[in-house]
Amino acid sequence: MQEPKSGVKGADQKLNITTIPHIITGQDILAWIVTKMKVSTEEAQAFGTMLVAFGYIYPLQNHKKLVLVPDSTQYRFQTPYFWPAQKWPAEDTDYAIYLAKRNIRKKGMLEPYEQQHYNNFHKWMNYKWDFIVMQATEQYKASKERKKPDRVVLDCQERAYWIVQRPPRRTHSAMDTGLDRLIDPNAEEILTFDVVRRTNIFLTQALMRSAVKSSVSLTAFVKYVTTHHVHDPFLTSPVPSNPWITDSDDFWQLNSRNVEIPTKLSVDRWALSFWELISDPRGRADFKLFLKKEHSGENMAFYEAAEEMRWGAATAIPEKSQFIFNTFLKPGAPRWINIDGRTMGLTVKGLDCPHRYVLDAAQTHIFLLMKKDTFYRYLKSPVYKDMQKRALVPAPHNFTDVQLEANAKNRNPGVSPIIQWQQQETEKAAAAAAARPIDVKAMLATNKLDRK
Amino acid sequence: MRFSMNPEMATQEVQPSETLSNLKAESDSLKTKLEDERAKLHDVELHQVAEKVDGLGQFIMKTRRTLKGHGNKVLCMDWCKDKRRIVSSSQDGKVIVWDAFTTNKEHAVTMPCTWVMACAYAPSGCAVACGGLDNKCSVYPLSLDKNENLAAKKKSVAMHTNYLSACSFTNSDMQILTSSGDGTCALWDVESGQLLQSFHGHAADVLCLDLAPSETGNTFVSGGCDKKANVWDMRSGQCIQSFETHESDINSVRYYPSGDAFASGSDDATCRLYDLRADREVAIYSKESIIFGASSVDFSLSGRLLFGGYNDYTINVWDVLKGTRVSILFGHENRVSTLRVSPDGTAFCSGSWDHTLRIWA
Numbered sequence: 001m002q003e004p005k006s007g008v009k010g011a012d013q014k015l016n017i018t019t020i021p022h023i024i025t026g027q028d029i030l031a032w033i034v035t036k037m038k039v040s041t042e043e044a045q046a047f048g049t050m051l052v053a054f055g056y057i058y059p060l061q062n063h064k065k066l067v068l069v070p071d072s073t074q075y076r077f078q079t080p081y082f083w084p085a086q087k088w089p090a091e092d093t094d095y096a097i098y099l100a101k102r103n104i105r106k107k108g109m110l111e112p113y114e115q116q117h118y119n120n121f122h123k124w125m126n127y128k129w130d131f132i133v134m135q136a137t138e139q140y141k142a143s144k145e146r147k148k149p150d151r152v153v154l155d156c157q158e159r160a161y162w163i164v165q166r167p168p169r170r171t172h173s174a175m176d177t178g179l180d181r182l183i184d185p186n187a188e189e190i191l192t193f194d195v196v197r198r199t200n201i202f203l204t205q206a207l208m209r210s211a212v213k214s215s216v217s218l219t220a221f222v223k224y225v226t227t228h229h230v231h232d233p234f235l236t237s238p239v240p241s242n243p244w245i246t247d248s249d250d251f252w253q254l255n256s257r258n259v260e261i262p263t264k265l266s267v268d269r270w271a272l273s274f275w276e277l278i279s280d281p282r283g284r285a286d287f288k289l290f291l292k293k294e295h296s297g298e299n300m301a302f303y304e305a306a307e308e309m310r311w312g313a314a315t316a317i318p319e320k321s322q323f324i325f326n327t328f329l330k331p332g333a334p335r336w337i338n339i340d341g342r343t344m345g346l347t348v349k350g351l352d353c354p355h356r357y358v359l360d361a362a363q364t365h366i367f368l369l370m371k372k373d374t375f376y377r378y379l380k381s382p383v384y385k386d387m388q389k390r391a392l393v394p395a396p397h398n399f400t401d402v403q404l405e406a407n408a409k410n411r412n413p414g415v416s417p418i419i420q421w422q423q424q425e426t427e428k429a430a431a432a433a434a435a436r437p438i439d440v441k442a443m444l445a446t447n448k449l450d451r452k
Numbered sequence: 453m454r455f456s457m458n459p460e461m462a463t464q465e466v467q468p469s470e471t472l473s474n475l476k477a478e479s480d481s482l483k484t485k486l487e488d489e490r491a492k493l494h495d496v497e498l499h500q501v502a503e504k505v506d507g508l509g510q511f512i513m514k515t516r517r518t519l520k521g522h523g524n525k526v527l528c529m530d531w532c533k534d535k536r537r538i539v540s541s542s543q544d545g546k547v548i549v550w551d552a553f554t555t556n557k558e559h560a561v562t563m564p565c566t567w568v569m570a571c572a573y574a575p576s577g578c579a580v581a582c583g584g585l586d587n588k589c590s591v592y593p594l595s596l597d598k599n600e601n602l603a604a605k606k607k608s609v610a611m612h613t614n615y616l617s618a619c620s621f622t623n624s625d626m627q628i629l630t631s632s633g634d635g636t637c638a639l640w641d642v643e644s645g646q647l648l649q650s651f652h653g654h655a656a657d658v659l660c661l662d663l664a665p666s667e668t669g670n671t672f673v674s675g676g677c678d679k680k681a682n683v684w685d686m687r688s689g690q691c692i693q694s695f696e697t698h699e700s701d702i703n704s705v706r707y708y709p710s711g712d713a714f715a716s717g718s719d720d721a722t723c724r725l726y727d728l729r730a731d732r733e734v735a736i737y738s739k740e741s742i743i744f745g746a747s748s749v750d751f752s753l754s755g756r757l758l759f760g761g762y763n764d765y766t767i768n769v770w771d772v773l774k775g776t777r778v779s780i781l782f783g784h785e786n787r788v789s790t791l792r793v794s795p796d797g798t799a800f801c802s803g804s805w806d807h808t809l810r811i812w813a
Contacts, residue, residue: 039741043780050764172786172806179567181677182614182633183656196475203482207489212729214494218501224710225773228754233798235756244516244799244813252535275667311624313643357687411554417534417577418596
């Protein structure tokens, strides 16, 4: 970049009375980056700002604002001595010397934040303050020996260096790298006997596992992307409109879990796979309706109960497993699920010492049953076909600018998720109560049954 | 995998020093064999398969909301399942729950530690989890009462021996998965604080994790400073797949929406896509002009777009299938530290060291 012929065009520039050599303007830097790196203007701007932020190029006038301004703002290349790539640690001692030097040259020239640093150093480095002042004086004397233009240039360079290394209040420093890693990843890994043995076991197992041909798995990705293309709001504009763009939350209202009539897009998405169907709360509700009509609701209920146990609290496991056994697995249970004898045997045996994964085998069996059989019957059923007919196709919004402004002022705060959760829990409890078998004796006792 | 060698324990038959070199040789030969086996199945490249797919048009993605309120670097954020609320955490210990749609702050918690690098929203929407330099992951139940002090009901769940780098709830509020600078990941029961399973295998800090979205929901992937991305079985604690093709720390891993692949973003300025069924890396997303590391990645709903937040203050949008960059977004004034797509895919949120969060759509 600094090449006289192929680099950024530089020129001499008068600053106050002295002439500073090799000034480059922001727009020239930008143009050069665009041509050399073959990128867009905005990208070149971002890249240029990085160069300035890290101190490879420094601005002359507004020296605290480290961005690349693409106009006639003046910049200079920083001398390699001060490049961050040199990795000199910017010691506090050096900074103190620099500040002291500036103070010697002209008292009261330090900015407030620099003054604060200086005062701090004076307090904490008092024991070597003589050394610091001596160094500062030496450097000051040495700089006086130099010619004025060189001195100005050197001052600018040094000042730019310290702006990067010790950023002023409320600015960001590009040198900030956050926390250090705990374990040094570049340190050689100590390959103990045990480590290597475990690696070998892992590799042997990996070899035993079969992998799929690339053509098969990659085609699957393409297929997934294609089928979900219309459902992706970034690729297909959502109807009626994207809430973030138009400030109207109709899209969320039309797709909520309690909505009476779902949108056509949702209904189509349910048909993509069983997993998509039950992942959408509205879809799951529709599926349960279908199961109720078929009198096979126990499968879904078992699946949900097993999921609850798997992901639930550890203390709830014994109670849940007892409930599940009594409701679904015990011979003569009110909602007995139809699984093969072997799985049933294993599951019941496992329930003696229940752990959260004890129902895995049964759950997988039921899930596959629903996925391979019930799901396809659902898609052909009147319940689903009716839903497809009734599904809404909302018209896209066409807001005027005035309307958009009004929307922005009246954003719907919606319902708090905490309240929604409480509602869901009450609904679930009511459904569970309704599903419990009716106790005839209890009803007789309360005289609810009229035998006349 | 950091056990010191105990001669009595290690030897079953022969002297350890003799067999160590044998084992290493065996290890190398197994590795080559595995690579050969996988190479045999590699009959086509992703961009070749993607040739039949239509190209993407121009994208107009703009900042739709700017959330200001953090007093320091924003380190992490997560979406609520209601698609509009988010939780974000920052370097000064503040954790804020926002309704991003209205830009209102709904809850705020001050953690007793700085550098809160991990935060997560519970699936129910009733709690948030966060942690960082305190080596713990704490769960704060949220309240409808604005004046209630949330710190009073705080529950300490996870305990690591070093900083917490990432946390995530599983399918319910009752379990949390965490990763830490001490090189391990762990699964915890929230109610009792009990450790359910621990995952050892990384040789350096683990920086990120993501749970698989598949119907079986039994695996998760983690990325670390040892340049490895490991896939784990949550039930047994075993590492079932491992990928080591990055050249530097892996800052972020995210599953592909179908669960059959995952993407990773690293300090080596590339993002890569790994196919789990073919057990190999299938794409590298990089450009000569991108020299800064990617701190955070996420997919759009269909998996066609990969959004990457980088340390040069920009966000790059990649076409996952064709491997090209579709768009570059500017706006942040410091490095982008975290990026997540909303649950229904209508927008994505980026958090940055410039103290702000931006919602893009």
